[in-house]
Amino acid sequence: xxxxxxxxxxxxxxxxxxxxxxxxxxxxxxxxxxxxxxxxxxxxxxxxxxxxxxxxxxxxxxxxxxxxxxxxxxxxxxxxxxxxxxxxxxxxxxxxxxxxxxxxxxxxxxxxxxxxx
Numbered sequence: 001x002x003x004x005x006x007x008x009x010x011x012x013x014x015x016x017x018x019x020x021x022x023x024x025x026x027x028x029x030x031x032x033x034x035x036x037x038x039x040x041x042x043x044x045x046x047x048x049x050x051x052x053x054x055x056x057x058x059x060x061x062x063x064x065x066x067x068x069x070x071x072x073x074x075x076x077x078x079x080x081x082x083x084x085x086x087x088x089x090x091x092x093x094x095x096x097x098x099x100x101x102x103x104x105x106x107x108x109x110x111x112x113x114x115x116x117x
Contacts, residue, residue: 005031007020008033036090051103097115
């Protein structure tokens with residue numbers, strides 16, 4: 001069976017739990033990609049960033065960001081952000097929803113209702 005929907009994130013994230021519950025409650029079949037366990041490669045990450053924006057994908061509110069050295073946080077740019085995201089996947093904002101070759105960042109019930117009709 002081909003799944004046209006993939007949800008990227010980490011399983012213990014509250015927002016991921018909400019997104020998964022919404023998808024399940026609305027009968028949407030999806031594959032969950034745990035990017036902490038399954039990872040993302042650089043090409044995958046860069047193609048997501050090309051659509052969503054590298055800064056939008058950087059979760060600056062979480063504990064992973066706060067744990068980074070101040071010098072790294074203060075000087076973060078696109079290149080250093082790629083390394084940080086590959087080394088610390090939990091710093092990637094979530095969820096990322098891939099549906100029909102389109103990517104969507106974050107979760108709200110209204111947003112998912114619009115995406116899935």
